[in-house]
Amino acid sequence: MRAQLARVDAVLVQALIAAALSFAHIHDVATAAGQDGWKAWAYPVSVDLLLVAAWRRLRSGSGKGAAWCWFVIALAASLGANVATAGLLDLADVPAWLRILVAGWPAVAFLGGTLLAHSAPGASLAAVADEIEDQVDQEDEPEPAREPSTPVLPAIDAPPERAPVAAPVVAVPNVPVPAALVAHARKVAAEHHTRTGAPIDTPTLRARLGVPAPMAEAVAAQL
Structure with missing residues (x-):
C-alpha cells in the first residue's frame, strides 16, 4: 500500500513540476x-484547457480524430514555448511570425474548445429517439383478445336478442418526451420558420428529427 502511494505521489509531483514549468514558459x-x-x-491557461478538453474527448471514445488533432495543436504550442525559452530564441527581439502566432492563438483555442465541447450532438439525440421508439412499440403491441364464453340457453322457440357488445376503448399511451429532444425540436422549428x-x-418535424409518428406528435404538442 505504501509503495503504491509512493508511486502515485511521485507521478503527481512530476506532473505538477512539468505543468508549472510549461505554464511559466508560455507566459x-x-x-x-x-x-x-x-x-x-491567460495564454498558458488557454493552452492547458485545450489539452484537457482534447484528452477528455480521447478518453470518452467519440470523435477521436478531432480530439487527436486539437491535442497535437495544444501540445505543439506548449512544446514550442518550452523550446523557445531554452535560449534558441531571442526574447528581446521576437520575430514577426511568432507575434502573429501568439496574437492568433485565442481564436484557434476558442474554435478547438467549441468543437470539442459541442460536436456530434445528433448521435445522443438519435440514441434517445431509438430508445423511445422501442418503448413506444412495446406499449403499442395489442394484447390478445379473449373470446367471450357463450352461455348455454334453454331450448325455446325464440331466443331473446342480446344487446350488442360495445367495442373496448383502447387508451392511447402517453409518449414520454425527453427535454433534450424538445429543446432540439424548438431549434429546428425556429430555423424552419425563419427560412x-x-x-x-x-410530418416535416418528424422527418427532421428522425423519430416515429407518435413521438413527433408528442413533441409538436409541446412546441
Missing part, C-alpha cells in the same frame, strides 16, 4: 510577443 513567450498584464497569464416564414408541420 514568458506571450510577454515577449507583446501580450502584457493579465493577457500573458420559410411558416410554422413547421408534424
